[in-house]
Amino acid sequence: PARPRVFSGIQPTADSFHLGNYLGALRHWVALQETHEAFYCVVDLHAITAGHDPKVLRQRSRVAAAQLFALGLDPERSTLFVQSQVPEHPQLAWVLGCITGFGEASRMTQFKDKSQKQGSDRSSVGLFTYPILQAADILLYQADAVPVGEDQRQHLELSRDLAQRFNSLFGKTFTVPAPHIVKDTAKITDLQEPTAKMSKSSSSPAGIIDLLEEPARTAKKIRSAVTDTGREIVFDAEGKPGIANLLTIYSALSGRDIDDLVAAYAGKGYGDLKKDLAEVVAEFVRPIQERTRGYLDDPAQLDKLLATGAEKARAVAGPTLRLAYERIGF
Ligand code: ADP
Numbered sequence: 001p002a003r004p005r006v007f008s009g010i011q012p013t014a015d016s017f018h019l020g021n022y023l024g025a026l027r028h029w030v031a032l033q034e035t036h037e038a039f040y041c042v043v044d045l046h047a048i049t050a051g052h053d054p055k056v057l058r059q060r061s062r063v064a065a066a067q068l069f070a071l072g073l074d075p076e077r078s079t080l081f082v083q084s085q086v087p088e089h090p091q092l093a094w095v096l097g098c099i100t101g102f103g104e105a106s107r108m109t110q111f112k113d114k115s116q117k118q119g120s121d122r123s124s125v126g127l128f129t130y131p132i133l134q135a136a137d138i139l140l141y142q143a144d145a146v147p148v149g150e151d152q153r154q155h156l157e158l159s160r161d162l163a164q165r166f167n168s169l170f171g172k173t174f175t176v177p178a179p180h181i182v183k184d185t186a187k188i189t190d191l192q193e194p195t196a197k198m199s200k201s202s203s204s205p206a207g208i209i210d211l212l213e214e215p216a217r218t219a220k221k222i223r224s225a226v227t228d229t230g231r232e233i234v235f236d237a238e239g240k241p242g243i244a245n246l247l248t249i250y251s252a253l254s255g256r257d258i259d260d261l262v263a264a265y266a267g268k269g270y271g272d273l274k275k276d277l278a279e280v281v282a283e284f285v286r287p288i289q290e291r292t293r294g295y296l297d298d299p300a301q302l303d304k305l306l307a308t309g310a311e312k313a314r315a316v317a318g319p320t321l322r323l324a325y326e327r328i329g330f
């Protein structure tokens, strides 16, 4: 039988993915290739909803794709493409926007949060309709499953509602996507503020570990990571969030159980843990950085991979859009 389909996208809004992106999302993208037919997208259309610089965006989209290949997305097995190269995305988004209620869209909490930060008069209509474009991303591929973190649950709910609504108005057209919940998903926190999530919008760059940064820089960040004033290395996410975060990263990258690590560090200090973790991270990023550089050093080859990805994506998205157009009377 055919494998279930999975769709996911990530914005090219930073110069590098960080360890939170990898441990919370991208490593699952790689793993899902084993069990699913995967469509993965660098969502550059989403990345222009809050202001951008064209040169920077173009470069970030390329670096994002190069990193995804470097992390193990296999173009033979998965379809990786850049959203703006598949015009069916905004075409379907328009249709879906016409069956979305204004009130319904207004209830999206991520828009409320982001527009509040920008000042609501300055937020774009694109930021407001962002979840509708996201629904189009997913529905075009008839995805069965979408890996989602807590922050995206409401948006996936909207995608499901729009699929069901379109199907009942115009006849069965779209697969209703289900959330793919990953069991041991690691929530990585900020090194400087260990109760907040590691995020590209963190208040200090010292709180984030970028996959593409120099290992010496990473080692320095880990050395200055905020911990508690105790000495004992135990896993206590509430009482010792800084140490718990370091142990979580260590365990995820080394494959060693947290209990094993805690036992191995009995009688040792935070400095020992930090020093060893810096080495573990350096070992982990070295081949990723090398492979990323390899893709970026051969722009023609990267372009070709992305053109092939876009072609494979359109082979699915095109027929879906044509069916939707036909159903609505175009
Ligand atoms: P950021 O928070 O840096 O803006 P995004 O919101 O673009 O990152 O997230 C991209 C993906 O990475 C999402 O699937 C998100 O759930 C995941 N992710 C981001 N930060 C973390 C984190 N600190 N821990 C775990 N997963 C994360």
Ligand code: NA
Pocket: 199
């Ligand atoms: Na974010």
